[in-house]
Amino acid sequence: MTAVRIPPVLRAQAGxxxxxxxxxxxxxxxxxxxxxxxxxxxxxxxATDGSLHRFVNVYLNGRDVRYEGELAAPVAEHDTVILLPAMAGGN
Incomplete structure (x- = not known):
C-alpha cells in the first residue's frame, strides 16, 4: 500500500x-x-476535467508530480504521496 499524507486543512474531508x-x-x-x-x-x-486541481500540489517521495508525469507518474508499493494545498495571500 502507498501512504498518502493529508495536511491539516484537508483532514476534515478525510475523516x-x-x-x-x-x-x-x-x-x-x-x-x-x-x-x-x-x-x-x-x-x-x-479539477472538473479530471486533471489535478491547480490549487493542490502533489508530491511523490518529495518530488513534484507535475515534473514526473502528473497523474501517470508510476508509484511503487512503499512510496509516499503528499498532498499540499497551494497557499496564496498578500495585499
Whole structure:
C-alpha cells in the first residue's frame, strides 16, 4: 500500500486522518482510490476535467508530480504521496 499524507486543512474531508493508504500503480490510481474512500476530497484534488486541481500540489517521495508525469507518474508499493494545498495571500 502507498501512504498518502493529508495536511491539516484537508483532514476534515478525510475523516480526520493524517495519513491514508491506497493501492495503485500510478499517482492517478492512488488519488482515485483515496477519493473513493473519502469523496469530500474530490473537489480538493481534481479539477472538473479530471486533471489535478491547480490549487493542490502533489508530491511523490518529495518530488513534484507535475515534473514526473502528473497523474501517470508510476508509484511503487512503499512510496509516499503528499498532498499540499497551494497557499496564496498578500495585499
Amino acid at each position: 480526520g486522518a493524517k495519513e491514508l493508504s491506497a493501492s495503485g500503480g500510478t499517482v492517478g490510481e492512488i488519488l482515485s482510490a483515496v477519493v473513493e474512500q473519502h469523496p469530500g476530497l474530490r473537489e480538493q484534488i481534481f
